[in-house]
Amino acid sequence: MDVISMTGLPIDVLAAGYTGNDNGVRSVVAFSARLSYLTMCLTLCWGIFTATGWVRRFTGHHALRSGHAMLATFTLATATVHGFGFWFLDEQLVVGSQVFIPFLNGYVRHALGIIAFDLMVAIVVTAGMHRVFRYRNWLRFHQTAYAVFVLAAAHAWWGAWANGNFELVWLAGLTVSAPALALVAVRFVPSRVLAKVGLIEGDSARTTPVDKAAPLTVSVDNQRCHRYGFCQTEAPDVFQLQEDGRLAYRQSPDITRNLDVLSAARSCPMRAIEVAGRDV
Structure with a gap:
């Protein structure tokens, strides 16, 4: 005590x-x-x-x-x-x-x-x-x-x-x-x-490898996109946040911007950007 x-x-x-x-x-x-x-x-x-x-x-x-x-x-x-x-x-x-x-x-x-x-x-x-x-x-x-x-x-x-x-x-x-x-x-x-254990989607097109030297096609899932702006930081000439909050982007960017586009897709926290090869 x-x-x-x-x-x-x-x-x-x-x-x-x-x-x-x-x-x-x-x-x-x-x-x-x-x-x-x-x-x-x-x-x-x-x-x-x-x-x-x-x-x-x-x-x-x-x-x-x-x-x-x-x-x-x-x-x-x-x-x-x-x-x-x-x-x-x-x-x-x-x-x-x-x-x-x-x-x-x-x-x-x-x-x-x-x-x-x-x-x-x-x-x-x-x-x-x-x-x-x-x-x-x-x-x-x-x-x-x-x-x-x-x-x-x-x-x-x-x-x-x-x-x-x-x-x-x-x-x-x-x-x-x-x-x-x-x-x-x-x-x-x-x-x-x-x-394999199901924590991430292994068959998603967003994870499909692409040829970095080939033409690319970009698409954005508007349901996933939360307009954080990471993509614009990585590739400002491809992705642009408008004043009204909408995201504008080029679906067929120049080959010279491929690395920036891929970096933008990786940076998206919502995995809203899909990048695929484009036929020429």
Whole structure:
């Protein structure tokens, strides 16, 4: 049974050097960290569902990118509360720029979390810049989210061990991260294997190989197309989003634009663009 001092705090808390303020701040910091960990795993899962279209295979509905963006924003918000909450500790474990510059306070486990946070900020900030950068370059940077997941998970588990909460994270953390880890593993499985187990359509015309040096025919499924504009970024002289929201495109683009057209088809998150060889 805890012995309570005149301040109303347990004696062991005071012995550890915590004030009443520190006790409350640490509770907020810990709770926001667990929320951030949970939403990070959900963000990763939803991002994979969105990029691959796997949700539609099971539910008949497309995954919404807005849901992925909302989860990512909430993850960043709770991570911000977790990190900057240390500023309010009387203990001054982290001060000033140590919150967002790694290795300044000498703790490697803190540095892992800070690097993950900095990368997360960069990903969120650049998420809406796919119209500025070529999709392939944007996507490569966006995929650093996998590194964020690894760094943040290492930070969370190491911190839990250091703070004596490893049992809680072992049970809850492993349960939450298991689906995310499974999806990441499946994400990098060859497409032919996924087609065999029914996760993707292996007989679709959209996956039919074409001769990159031959004339191509382009068609767009208007029911699938959500006007994200990735295709326009990759091949602006072939695909154009109109002011009224409709997508205009050239059905028979020049051979010199073949690589850009194929890149546009690959970049479409809804798999709405079909490219096939054209007879001449």
